[in-house]
Amino acid sequence: MYIMKKRIMSFLCALVLVLGFNQVIYAENEDIRPPAPPPIDMESIDSNISIGDEISLSPTSPQSAILFEWWCTITFNKGNNSLYMIGRQNAFYFCDQKLTIYLQKWDGTKWVDVTSWIFIEFNTAGILEDASFSFYEPGNYYRARAVHYAKYGNQTHTTESTAPYIYVN
Known part of the structure; x- marks a missing residue:
């Protein structure tokens, strides 16, 4: 017992x-848990969009005397398991240009810069650059933001664009 x-x-x-x-x-x-989603008034896109899908965003600020087009996009590349961003800007003239692409993450209350890439070209009509990032944290919202700068003679123009956010799980 x-x-x-x-x-x-x-x-x-x-x-x-x-x-x-x-x-x-x-x-x-x-x-x-993922952070609370960004407010409804912020644009979002489906994270299932593939690299071949074209997303064109119109400029977010008034037209420039130097730049006539500027935008950025973000997608999730399932092939290599990374976030993929594209930034584009075009000028009316050959001029000096700088494009900075930022990867941002939603922390539940605001967008926070994760990393950035800077591209500079002199005497060019436009910049088209891409960047990828593999060290993301699943279960978060991400977006791309770009700062577009152009200088023609004594004139300069700086503006920003923001891609709709995606959720990556």
Whole structure:
């Protein structure tokens, strides 16, 4: 009888330990949630859009005397498991241009810059550049933002564009 009680007590202790560890693991997984989505008035696109899909965004600020087109996009490239961004700007004249593409992540209250790429070209009519990023955190919202700059003689123009956000899981 003593051996039976000892086995039952061992079994109950093991059961309590297993259940106790399961609760800790469950509580730990509860904290891993994506941040609240950006407000509804912000544009979003489906993360299933592939690299071949063309997304054209119109400029977000008044027309420039130097630049006539500027935009950026973001997609999730399932082939190499990375975020893929494109930035574009075109000028009326051959001029000095700078394009900075930012990858941003939604932290639940605001967009935060994750990293950036800078492209500079002199005496050019336009810039078309791309960047990819493989070290993203799944379960988050991402978007691309670009700062477009052009200088022609004494005139300069700086403007921004923002791509609709995507959710990457």
